Amino acid sequence: MKVFTKxxxxxxxxxxxxxxxxxxxxxxxxxxxxxLWKDGTHQVLHSAGVDLTNALEQxxxxxxxxxxxxxxxxxxxxxRSQTPSKP
Amino acid sequence: xxxVAREMVEKAGINVDQLVKLLVKNAAAELTTYYYYTILxxxxxxxxxxxxxxxxxxxxxxxxxxFEALVPRIYELGGNLPEDMKTFHDxxxxxxxxxxxxxxxxxxxxxxxxxAERCAVRGYTHICNLTAGKDHRTYDLSQAILNEEIEHESxxxxxxxxxxxxxxxxxxxxxxxxxxxLR
Numbered sequence: 001m002k003v004f005t006k007x008x009x010x011x012x013x014x015x016x017x018x019x020x021x022x023x024x025x026x027x028x029x030x031x032x033x034x035x036l037w038k039d040g041t042h043q044v045l046h047s048a049g050v051d052l053t054n055a056l057e058q059x060x061x062x063x064x065x066x067x068x069x070x071x072x073x074x075x076x077x078x079x080r081s082q083t084p085s086k087p
Numbered sequence: 088x089x090x091v092a093r094e095m096v097e098k099a100g101i102n103v104d105q106l107v108k109l110l111v112k113n114a115a116a117e118l119t120t121y122y123y124y125t126i127l128x129x130x131x132x133x134x135x136x137x138x139x140x141x142x143x144x145x146x147x148x149x150x151x152x153x154f155e156a157l158v159p160r161i162y163e164l165g166g167n168l169p170e171d172m173k174t175f176h177d178x179x180x181x182x183x184x185x186x187x188x189x190x191x192x193x194x195x196x197x198x199x200x201x202x203a204e205r206c207a208v209r210g211y212t213h214i215c216n217l218t219a220g221k222d223h224r225t226y227d228l229s230q231a232i233l234n235e236e237i238e239h240e241s242x243x244x245x246x247x248x249x250x251x252x253x254x255x256x257x258x259x260x261x262x263x264x265x266x267x268x269l270r
Contacts, residue, residue: 035182043180043213044108060209060216 002073013049014040020048028073029066089163099221107166112180117154123184130190146239149262153232156268181206204240231264
């Protein structure tokens with residue numbers, strides 16, 4: 001699985017034809033196909049290309065909504081503990 | 088526009104432009120849901136479908152009422168609706184509640200209905216959270232709509248066998264919570 005830095009994911013902001021990727025708990029999800037992520041924006045307040053782990057804590061839904069989207073990579077982190085284990 | 092009303096909301100710390108965009112997206116969700124529910128209702132036929140048709144119709148009419156109730160608040164806060172209907176459709180806060188490939192599959196029909204309502208419940212909970220204690224009028228309106236969306240969700244959820252709604256059907260007028268905004 002591809003390993004991204006957060007800076008690399010930032011390029012996938014859903015603008016100008018770019019795919020829309022978001023980070024959640026160390027995984028990178030491709031939400032480009034979602035009706036709710038058109039132009040890389042979600043419900044006015046959230047942008048693609050960023051880590052939404054903290055934002056999802058405040059959201060009116062859980063991280064489970066991301067399960068239907070493909071995981072395209074994981075985030076390279078300084079702490080190995082953030083790297084998700086294989087299923 | 089209600090200039091002072093908007094100022095009060097801004098002074099309370101709300102980004103009014105963002106809030107207006109959110110209200111427009113939810114108004115789009117209501118009107119498009121009204122449209123898609125019309126198609127769903129028409130296809131709720133047969134022994135199983137007829138049993139669901141009436142609550143689908145109530146939800147359809149109440150979603151249209153939600154659109155009607157949201158529009159004045161959008162304009163009060165200095166916003167407006169897009170001129171182009173397709174643009175309006177495409178900025179909806181919820182995905183289209185499209186007819187399933189097999190309209191005779193009642194579980195698929197109910198899943199479309201309940202998912203649409205769940206999206207709305209999330210959306211208005213979010214707006215209530217943003218406006219609580221800051222924008223009293225938008226909060227009051229969003230809370231009224233939320234009350235009705237929660238009831239719609241529980242009706243369809245009950246038919247899906249997820250547990251009782253605890254409700255009886257509407258008696259009398261529709262939109263018991265939102266009607267005060269429609270006078």
